[in-house]
Amino acid sequence: MSRHRAVRNLTRDDFDDDFDDDYDARLVQAMLELREIVGDDFDDAELEETLLYYDYSVVKAVRWLLDGVDPDAEPAPKPKAAAPAQKKPAAAAAAAAAAASTALATASPLVSSNLARLLAPKPATPAAAATVPAPRPSLTVRPLLAGKAAAGPAPTRALASTPAASAPAAGSPLLSAGLANLLRKPVVAPSTAPAVGCATLGGLVAPKTLHDRLGSMRTGSPVPRPSNSGTAGAGLPVRAGTPGKLVPRASMVPRAPVAPAKLVAPVAARADLAPVMHPAAVPSAAVATRATATPSPFARGLVSAVGMGDCLAPILDWVSQYPTCLYPDSPKYAPFAFNVPSPDDFVLAAQAQSKNLNKGNAPGTSSPAKSAATTPKKGSGNNSKKNAGSSSSGATTVQAPLNVMQELTAGVKDMRVAAAANSAAASGATTPEPAAPAVSKKRVDIAAEYAQRAAHLNLVMVGHVDAGKSTLTGHLLYQAGVVDDRQMRAYHRDAAKAGKGSFSYAWVMDQNEQERARGVTIDVGVTHLTTPSGRKVTFLDAPGHRDFVPNMIGGAAQADVAVLVVDATPGQVEMGLSEGQTREHLLLVKSLGIPRIVVAVNKMDHPMVNWSRAHFERVRTLLASFMAGIGYNVESHVVFVPTSALAGENLTQRLPHGHVARAWYADQPCLLDVLDTLPIPTRPILKPLRMLVTDSTKGGMASGSVTVWGRIEQGSTQIGDSVMLMPLGQDATVRHIEVKDEAVKWAAAGDHVMVSLAGPDPQQLSAGLVLCARDAPVPVTNRVEAKILVFEPKVPITMGYPVILHQGTLNEPAKNPRVLTKGLDRAR
Numbered sequence: 169m170s171r172h173r174a175v176r177n178l179t180r181d182d183f184d185d186d187f188d189d190d191y192d193a194r195l196v197q198a199m200l201e202l203r204e205i206v207g208d209d210f211d212d213a214e215l216e217e218t219l220l221y222y223d224y225s226v227v228k229a230v231r232w233l234l235d236g237v238d239p240d241a242e243p244a245p246k247p248k249a250a251a252p253a254q255k256k257p258a259a260a261a262a263a264a265a266a267a268a269s270t271a272l273a274t275a276s277p278l279v280s281s282n283l284a285r286l287l288a289p290k291p292a293t294p295a296a297a298a299t300v301p302a303p304r305p306s307l308t309v310r311p312l313l314a315g316k317a318a319a320g321p322a323p324t325r326a327l328a329s330t331p332a333a334s335a336p337a338a339g340s341p342l343l344s345a346g347l348a349n350l351l352r353k354p355v356v357a358p359s360t361a362p363a364v365g366c367a368t369l370g371g372l373v374a375p376k377t378l379h380d381r382l383g384s385m386r387t388g389s390p391v392p393r394p395s396n397s398g399t400a401g402a403g404l405p406v407r408a409g410t411p412g413k414l415v416p417r418a419s420m421v422p423r424a425p426v427a428p429a430k431l432v433a434p435v436a437a438r439a440d441l442a443p444v445m446h447p448a449a450v451p452s453a454a455v456a457t458r459a460t461a462t463p464s465p466f467a468r469g470l471v472s473a474v475g476m477g478d479c480l481a482p483i484l485d486w487v488s489q490y491p492t493c494l495y496p497d498s499p500k501y502a503p504f505a506f507n508v509p510s511p512d513d514f515v516l517a518a519q520a521q522s523k524n525l526n527k528g529n530a531p532g533t534s535s536p537a538k539s540a541a542t543t544p545k546k547g548s549g550n551n552s553k554k555n556a557g558s559s560s561s562g563a564t565t566v567q568a569p570l571n572v573m574q575e576l577t578a579g580v581k582d583m584r585v586a587a588a589a590n591s592a593a594a595s596g597a598t599t600p601e602p603a604a605p606a607v608s609k610k611r612v613d614i615a616a617e618y619a620q621r622a623a624h625l626n627l628v629m630v631g632h633v634d635a636g637k638s639t640l641t642g643h644l645l646y647q648a649g650v651v652d653d654r655q656m657r658a659y660h661r662d663a664a665k666a667g668k669g670s671f672s673y674a675w676v677m678d679q680n681e682q683e684r685a686r687g688v689t690i691d692v693g694v695t696h697l698t699t700p701s702g703r704k705v706t707f708l709d710a711p712g713h714r715d716f717v718p719n720m721i722g723g724a725a726q727a728d729v730a731v732l733v734v735d736a737t738p739g740q741v742e743m744g745l746s747e748g749q750t751r752e753h754l755l756l757v758k759s760l761g762i763p764r765i766v767v768a769v770n771k772m773d774h775p776m777v778n779w780s781r782a783h784f785e786r787v788r789t790l791l792a793s794f795m796a797g798i799g800y801n802v803e804s805h806v807v808f809v810p811t812s813a814l815a816g817e818n819l820t821q822r823l824p825h826g827h828v829a830r831a832w833y834a835d836q837p838c839l840l841d842v843l844d845t846l847p848i849p850t851r852p853i854l855k856p857l858r859m860l861v862t863d864s865t866k867g868g869m870a871s872g873s874v875t876v877w878g879r880i881e882q883g884s885t886q887i888g889d890s891v892m893l894m895p896l897g898q899d900a901t902v903r904h905i906e907v908k909d910e911a912v913k914w915a916a917a918g919d920h921v922m923v924s925l926a927g928p929d930p931q932q933l934s935a936g937l938v939l940c941a942r943d944a945p946v947p948v949t950n951r952v953e954a955k956i957l958v959f960e961p962k963v964p965i966t967m968g969y970p971v972i973l974h975q976g977t978l979n980e981p982a983k984n985p986r987v988l989t990k991g992l993d994r995a996r
């Protein structure tokens with residue numbers, strides 16, 4: 169069996185086993201040892217791949233890399249049989265290995281005492297020499313970003329043969345970015361890194377996720393994205409994932425290489441997020457002043473009066489030390505009323521007259537990305553590398569005493585950032601909804617147009633791994649006509665060929681090869697459909713595996729409603745609530761402020777369930793109890809729907825006459841009926857623009873521009889707007905906007921958008937930035953005081969404990985955390 173097959177034939181069980189806690193520690197240790205031995209002649213990806221293939225055996229990896237001998241295929245040593253002509257290279261390699269092992273044994277404290285002995289080269293044999301294979305660039309696991317046609321060649325063909333697959337081997341392989349980072353830093357053993365929920369992650373701890381192992385860090389990919397025009401877009405991010413960046417389309421532009429520092433040392437590289445931007449515009453005396461801001465929507469969700477006292481969710485709020493955002497004090501940032509032509513208008517008009525440039529670039533003209541309109545987009549959340557090791561599997565306790573939670577949350581809702589004179593910059597967060605501004609003739613009256621627009625709902629699919637989220641979403645899209653018969657036949661055919669026939673509907677959402685090969689969602693997939701009543705629904709298919717919780721958070725952070733998919737087969741919901749991601753996802757969506765949940769009680773077709781009402785009621789009772797305990801009003805804000813994602817029952821059509829479940833579920837709503845009647849949240853479209861950037865790339869629809877993806881949290885934007893990227897403080901002008909793959913003139917709160925900007929430095933773009941109105945930029949800070957709830961503490965949180973702060977689409981390692989008060993024990 170070739171190595172290639174060995175990679176591709178990993179089964180689901182194999183995959184899950186890979187996620188044991190020792191994985192990274194063993195791999196990192198082996199990488200260190202191997203690097204010492206082989207020097208710099210091999211890149212990290214090759215070392216990692218070789219180690220994985222040889223089950224972390226440094227000895228075997230050395231044999232393969234230095235001797236060119238596959239130790240597994242190597243016959244017993246027969247020194248005599250070696251022919252002179254073949255001995256030479258093998259002997260040279262053996263000598264090199266021996267020298268290396270000797271040097272290593274004496275020089276490296278990392279190498280075990282037995283290693284030098286183990287590394288003693290085996291005698292060269294003709295057979296060994298003959299097995300020296302050619303260089304194996306094609307064996308490098310393809311990065312998740314490399315797009316592939318959704319209905320394109322099956323993974324079995326593409327992995328080794330496509331240019332995208334081989335590209336990482338030639339350049340700086342994403343595969344090993346996390347490991348490269350680790351090898352350059354002191355390593356904290358994963359065993360010392362507790363899983364502490366969504367807000368406290370081991371920032372300096374060895375990466376744990378498959379995402380990292382597979383090098384799927386999106387930001388900073390050195391691999392240009394292939395165009396997918398004409399095909400469905402694989403590997404296209406939302407945010408995805410995320411958490412959850414919503415995946416931009418790969419078809420847009422080639423992805424710009426990002427400064428190596430971002431790949432190697434994400435913590436250091438984020439120095440660009442220092443709190444004060446535009447030094448020239450910032451009077452130094454004012455830096456010490458404080459801005460005023462009420463909690464963001466995210467924080468309000470965490471500390472809302474309703475339910476927070478009952479909620480197990482993490483509690484997060486900003487309270488102090490906001491260096492003021494000073495822009496409103498500067499004449500440079502005086503708000504422009506747009507009652508006269510703006511400087512941009514003059515420039516555009518002049519360009520149009522002199523060069524007639526506007527002709528081809530008018531909004532609404534075809535974009536190279538249009539072809540992917542019906543294809544889900546993938547995204548990994550924010551910069552998944554930084555999220556490594558962040559999972560937090562649930563504890564066995566389901567409920568917490570309410571009085572303890574109330575105590576924990578007491579006073580949080582009253583917290584405010586300290587008042588200060590210079591608080592205009594915070595107006596976006598503190599001022600009431602302003603009246604709609606006067607609209608100049610040339611500008612779109614967004615408030616008026618928004619009122620005419622179809623309702624739009626963002627859904628995130630959450631739940632324990634394998635509950636059927638992707639299958640349900642994929643089958644729903646197929647039945648709704650978003651995926652056509654031809655595409656679906658291709659999915660069935662390719663999935664069957666790969667031995668993954670039961671995942672064919674999941675393949676509609678799980679577009680990249682790693683996801684398909686392993687039957688696990690990694691990045692957040694995004695797609696859209698229009699319901700029978702005409703409302704637009706965006707689906708964010710989040711991963712269920714505990715290693716990808718950060719991506720799930722990214723997706724959930726952008727959703728209005730969560731669809732919780734649970735497996736109705738006996739024991740599954742109990743497991744998901746005790747130690748699985750059903751529990752964790754519910755806690756997270758509650759803490760993210762998602763007010764409504766639709767529960768799809770799935771796999772009702774399973775022989776052990778057979779559409780039995782008793783099973784459905786058992787699941788409903790268990791979940792209702794848990795959700796009530798964390799603060800959901802189950803009666804008014806939770807709906808339960810029995811489904812079979814695999815059979816496609818009760819998804820878009822109600823159960824037909826003669827169905828076995830009609831005895832107890834006759835003429836009741838199917839899933840699409842429920843989605844079609846959910847209340848649409850009110851969007852703050854008149855507030856200053858706040859768009860959370862989930863992904864970015866150099867290039868765009870206008871020359872010299874950059875492109876950013878994300879969701880508009882509040883406010884609106886239109887072509888020609890003057891905006892600012894915070895906390896960089898970089899000015900930009902909106903050149904092009906797309907919503908759901910369509911070029912539009914404007915976009916507003918709730919929209920997942922792609923925006924081309926003129927002005928910003930592409931090298932400084934990253935997930936986590938906030939695109940703001942230039943005249944009302946978001947305030948920034950470098951200090952946060954928060955209350956946190958630790959789901960499953962394994963070691964005490966002390967001074968210096970490495971944490972990652974998830975704020976919107978930002979995942980930022982935090983330095984020097986200080987524990988001010990303790991209440992965690994009591995909270996348990």
Ligand SMILES: Nc1nc2c(ncn2[C@@H]2O[C@H](COP(=O)(O)OP(=O)(O)OP(=O)(O)O)[C@@H](O)[C@H]2O)c(=O)[nH]1
Pocket residue numbers: 631632633634635636637638639640670671674687688689710711712713733770771772773774811812813814815
């Ligand atoms: N019998 C039955 N099997 C189902 C149903 N829905 C999903 N499955 C199977 O469950 C397995 C996992 O399905 P997925 O859709 O990948 O599950 P998921 O929740 O998206 O998994 P992750 O995204 O990795 O968390 C596949 O083998 C599906 O065929 C269902 O309604 N009935």
